[in-house]
Amino acid sequence: MALLEMKNIVKEFPGVRALDGVTFDLQTGEFHALVGENGAGKSTLMKVLSGVYPFGAYSGEIFVDGQARRFSNIRDAEKAGIAIIFQELSLVKELTVGENIFLGREPSRFGVIDSSVLYREAAKLLRDLNLPINPHTRVGNLGIGQQQLVEIAKALSQNAKILVLDEPTAALTESEVETLFGILEKLKERGVGMIYISHKLGEVFEMSDRITVLRDGKTIGTNATEDLSIAKVIALMVGREVGDIFPQTSHQFGETALEVKNLTVFDTDIPGKKLVDNISFSVKKGEVLGISGLMGAGRSELLMAIFGAWNGRVSGEVFVEGRKTHIETPKDAIDNGIGFVTEDRKRFGLLLEQTILDNLTLAGLKMISGSFLTNRSREIVSAKQAMNSLKVKANSPLTVAGTLSGGNQQKVVLGKWLLTNPKVLFLDEPTRGIDVGAKQEIYSEINKLAKEGLAIVMVSSELPEVMGLSDRILVLHEGKLTGEFSETEATAEKVMAAATGQI
Amino acid sequence: MSENKDFVLGEEKKNTFNLQTSTLRAYTMIGALALIWIYFHWATGSIFLTPRNLSNLMLQTSVTGILAVGMLMIIVAGQIDLSVGSVLGLAGGIAAICFTNLDYGLAPSILAAIAVGVVIGIIQGSLTAYLNIPAFIVTLGGLLAWRGAVKGITRSETIPIADPTFKSFGQSYIPPNIGWILAALAILFVVFMAFKSIKAQKKFGSGGTNPTNELLKTLLPIGAIVGFIYVMNAYAGVPIPVLILLAVALLGYFITNHTTFGRYLYAIGGNADAARLSGINNKLNILKVFALLGALTGIASIIFTARVGSAAPDAGTLKELDAIAACVIGGASLMGGRGTIFGACLGALIMASLDNGMSLLNVRDFMQEIIKGSILVAAVGLDMAGKKQN
Numbered sequence: 001m002a003l004l005e006m007k008n009i010v011k012e013f014p015g016v017r018a019l020d021g022v023t024f025d026l027q028t029g030e031f032h033a034l035v036g037e038n039g040a041g042k043s044t045l046m047k048v049l050s051g052v053y054p055f056g057a058y059s060g061e062i063f064v065d066g067q068a069r070r071f072s073n074i075r076d077a078e079k080a081g082i083a084i085i086f087q088e089l090s091l092v093k094e095l096t097v098g099e100n101i102f103l104g105r106e107p108s109r110f111g112v113i114d115s116s117v118l119y120r121e122a123a124k125l126l127r128d129l130n131l132p133i134n135p136h137t138r139v140g141n142l143g144i145g146q147q148q149l150v151e152i153a154k155a156l157s158q159n160a161k162i163l164v165l166d167e168p169t170a171a172l173t174e175s176e177v178e179t180l181f182g183i184l185e186k187l188k189e190r191g192v193g194m195i196y197i198s199h200k201l202g203e204v205f206e207m208s209d210r211i212t213v214l215r216d217g218k219t220i221g222t223n224a225t226e227d228l229s230i231a232k233v234i235a236l237m238v239g240r241e242v243g244d245i246f247p248q249t250s251h252q253f254g255e256t257a258l259e260v261k262n263l264t265v266f267d268t269d270i271p272g273k274k275l276v277d278n279i280s281f282s283v284k285k286g287e288v289l290g291i292s293g294l295m296g297a298g299r300s301e302l303l304m305a306i307f308g309a310w311n312g313r314v315s316g317e318v319f320v321e322g323r324k325t326h327i328e329t330p331k332d333a334i335d336n337g338i339g340f341v342t343e344d345r346k347r348f349g350l351l352l353e354q355t356i357l358d359n360l361t362l363a364g365l366k367m368i369s370g371s372f373l374t375n376r377s378r379e380i381v382s383a384k385q386a387m388n389s390l391k392v393k394a395n396s397p398l399t400v401a402g403t404l405s406g407g408n409q410q411k412v413v414l415g416k417w418l419l420t421n422p423k424v425l426f427l428d429e430p431t432r433g434i435d436v437g438a439k440q441e442i443y444s445e446i447n448k449l450a451k452e453g454l455a456i457v458m459v460s461s462e463l464p465e466v467m468g469l470s471d472r473i474l475v476l477h478e479g480k481l482t483g484e485f486s487e488t489e490a491t492a493e494k495v496m497a498a499a500t501g502q503i
Numbered sequence: 504m505s506e507n508k509d510f511v512l513g514e515e516k517k518n519t520f521n522l523q524t525s526t527l528r529a530y531t532m533i534g535a536l537a538l539i540w541i542y543f544h545w546a547t548g549s550i551f552l553t554p555r556n557l558s559n560l561m562l563q564t565s566v567t568g569i570l571a572v573g574m575l576m577i578i579v580a581g582q583i584d585l586s587v588g589s590v591l592g593l594a595g596g597i598a599a600i601c602f603t604n605l606d607y608g609l610a611p612s613i614l615a616a617i618a619v620g621v622v623i624g625i626i627q628g629s630l631t632a633y634l635n636i637p638a639f640i641v642t643l644g645g646l647l648a649w650r651g652a653v654k655g656i657t658r659s660e661t662i663p664i665a666d667p668t669f670k671s672f673g674q675s676y677i678p679p680n681i682g683w684i685l686a687a688l689a690i691l692f693v694v695f696m697a698f699k700s701i702k703a704q705k706k707f708g709s710g711g712t713n714p715t716n717e718l719l720k721t722l723l724p725i726g727a728i729v730g731f732i733y734v735m736n737a738y739a740g741v742p743i744p745v746l747i748l749l750a751v752a753l754l755g756y757f758i759t760n761h762t763t764f765g766r767y768l769y770a771i772g773g774n775a776d777a778a779r780l781s782g783i784n785n786k787l788n789i790l791k792v793f794a795l796l797g798a799l800t801g802i803a804s805i806i807f808t809a810r811v812g813s814a815a816p817d818a819g820t821l822k823e824l825d826a827i828a829a830c831v832i833g834g835a836s837l838m839g840g841r842g843t844i845f846g847a848c849l850g851a852l853i854m855a856s857l858d859n860g861m862s863l864l865n866v867r868d869f870m871q872e873i874i875k876g877s878i879l880v881a882a883v884g885l886d887m888a889g890k891k892q893n
Contacts, residue, residue, distance in 0.1 A: 330779060330782045331783070333782070342780055347776060347777075348776050349777055350774065351773035352774065354769060358769070358770070362778070362783075365763050372762060374763055377703050420782075
């Protein structure tokens with residue numbers, strides 16, 4: 001008997017059939033990957049499963065351990081042993097690890113929380129999972145990866161039989177991913193069934209027993225992982241065969257566009273702590289420079305510091321086209337011809353409640369409009385050009401940015417920077433959390449921009465992406481430059497060795 | 504979707520009425536105002552909608568309206584200013600001292616009031632933007648401190664204004680003929696803007712815009728202008744404070760819709776990090792918007808002092824809450840990034856209508872406050888409920 005069966009699930013939103021008769025099942029102790037492009041219906045399906053959409057808001061049947069279930073809220077689903085770990089962490093940062101784990105279910109006597117029981121239980125739970133985390137630590141002081149692990153501990157403390165993981169590794173370092181996978185293996189042995197949503201097909205193939213592909217709200221197929229290949233899964237996801245998703249080209253380099261000498265970036269909180277330690281590099285026009293490294297290696301901090309956006313102390317020199325610059329603020333950087341597609345588009349990139357137009361013209365507004373008055377007509381022309389050339393899928397420049405899919409949002413952020421006419425473009429995790437089709441479009445855009453002579457510096461945690469796009473790769477480890485490889489020299493092993501400081 | 508598809512402007516977030524949500528919000532508010540007016544007209548036995556009372560109503564709206572325009576820009580930028588009532592009192596007090604006690608003359612006294620507002624705006628803006636003290640705290644401190652300052656400089660006594668010219672800023676009317684001339688100019692402007700908009704749409708390809716809607720967009724303002732001047736002239740002409748409010752509102756509209764500064768305010772309120780990383784000087788723009796509110800508070804203080812005919816130590820008490828309430832009723836989000844000048848002015852008019860109507864009905868003071876408070880909360884509640892549905 002299956003641990004979970006979902007039959008013929010239909011969920012409609014006004015004007016859209018998000019789920020169109022989806023069928024899905026999960027066995028005890030199974031690791032079942034759920035893949036599909038953004039908007040294919042994965043998250044919606046999981047929201048149906050977890051009671052976010054109560055019965056009645058969808059149609060179809062759900063069986064847990066053979067019993068028909070109709071959840072009317074999240075609590076119901078939790079009681080049935082279903083736990084979800086969402087992309088956005090749902091921990092309270094100001095509370096401790098222990099308090100978070102037992103949030104809403106605090107062991108108490110006469111309404112007073114029994115802290116000693118709470119922390120003892122929490123410590124036991126963390127020990128069972130081999131997590132070296134102190135339950136008294138404030139969650140906000142943990143790294144994002146450890147927070148994810150706390151979230152899993154929390155789910156397990158509720159005796160979850162079915163664990164749904166939605167992009168759990170998006171923000172994790174390689175070593176944290178390994179820890180996570182170790183724990184998931186252990187859970188499998190305990191008989192926990194896992195539904196794993198990820199864009200990282202490498203992980204999916206490493207871990208899963210079966211893979212279900214969703215497309216346009218329909219189940220395209222469920223197969224044993226050993227019967228599939230990455231290429232086949234991608235083909236099923238996009239509904240067409242895709243060739244190599246990285247464009248094969250060699251770039252023609254021009255003169256040096258950006259040169260950075262002896263850049264050191266200091267921590268904002270801990271005086272004297274160097275996040276980036278004495279790094280020098282240069283990028284030529286038409287070159288794509290990849291920067292690889294693990295989380296916390298100082299990659300984003302390096303770009304932020306060059307861009308004038310770092311709040312702490314910075315030392316070193318930056319030259320754009322041979323001229324020494326004095327960049328104190330992002331505005332100085334823009335004036336010097338540097339653009340910066342920042343990571344985490346929702347937090348740093350977009351005005352989610354405002355239109356595509358307002359977002360696209362924001363950074364280059366004074367160039368497009370004039371410094372005092374805005375010029376709507378010219379803005380519309382610029383915005384339309386950007387939308388056309390980047391193939392932003394939206395009805396109008398007046399569509400609200402927050403309603404777009406991740407890939408289209410990312411294109412809007414990219415377009416915003418292209419409208420500042422940069423000479424050097426920084427990209428920080430340019431394809432995080434977007435679907436394969438949109439990734440491919442962004443890759444070919446990056447390639448096109450390099451061909452047009454733009455110097456590109458790209459930070460990415462996805463090794464295939466860095467290796468597939470870059471002409472040259474720098475590797476950082478704990479703020480220091482530990483490797484530099486040309487396109488031909490670079491192998492995954494060499495880059496990883498440098499990133500983990502084994503050189 | 505084809506690459507060359509002509510984008511359709513103003514077609515997003517449509518609802519059953521085929522309107523943009525912001526437009527729908529505006530129509531809903533106008534509808535609510537109409538209902539309030541009709542109710543009061545009926546309840547007061549046909550007194551409310553007479554030229555005399557409407558003229559009075561407009562006068563009552565002017566000070567709150569001017570403050571609401573400034574406050575709207577502050578709120579859009581994700582800030583708040585709780586001190587405007589006290590600043591209004593202080594600026595008015597200083598103007599009265601300059602004028603009555605020191606005999607500095609009219610223009611210097613007015614300028615002094617505006618300068619006081621601007622200086623206070625710069626002080627509070629700097630503390631907020633550059634020292635990162637939350638605006639709520641800075642201006643809460645200001646609420647107390649500037650009120651104390653008023654009491655200090657006036658020695659807690661009311662300073663009278665005897666001069667008719669000064670008083671005219673709060674009490675006189677522009678002659679009917681000039682009213683009609685202004686109306687004609689305004690209509691020309693509306694028609695000019697409509698042509699410009701049609702031309703732009705032709706040039707940049709809009710398609711799909713509803714012609715009825717376009718016609719309404721032009722005819723409604725023209726009708727409103729004619730009706731407004733007609734009613735005002737039927738009593739004594741457009742009151743000077745109302746004319747000043749209209750000018751301030753137009754300025755606010757222009758700033759929020761047609762300047763980079765205005766756009767940046769929405770960006771800062773919408774996502775301060777994204778704005779900063781897009782090269783916007785958040786701190787300077789926040790400083791500027793506080794200074795702007797200060798200047799408008801100075802202007803409002805002159806009208807307030809002139810209307811009352813004196814500067815009292817408690818002048819302007821609780822005015823900040825009226826201004827904030829007007830913005831919020833008008834659809835502004837206290838989280839920042841959302842709100843319109845039109846909404847804020849309509850909000851001010853709704854607040855003033857409630858005051859006026861309930862006074863006519865002899866509703867007792869305590870009841871008036873309870874009702875106004877409830878309506879504020881209910882308005883936002885309805886707004887949130889409507890949003891959830893969408």
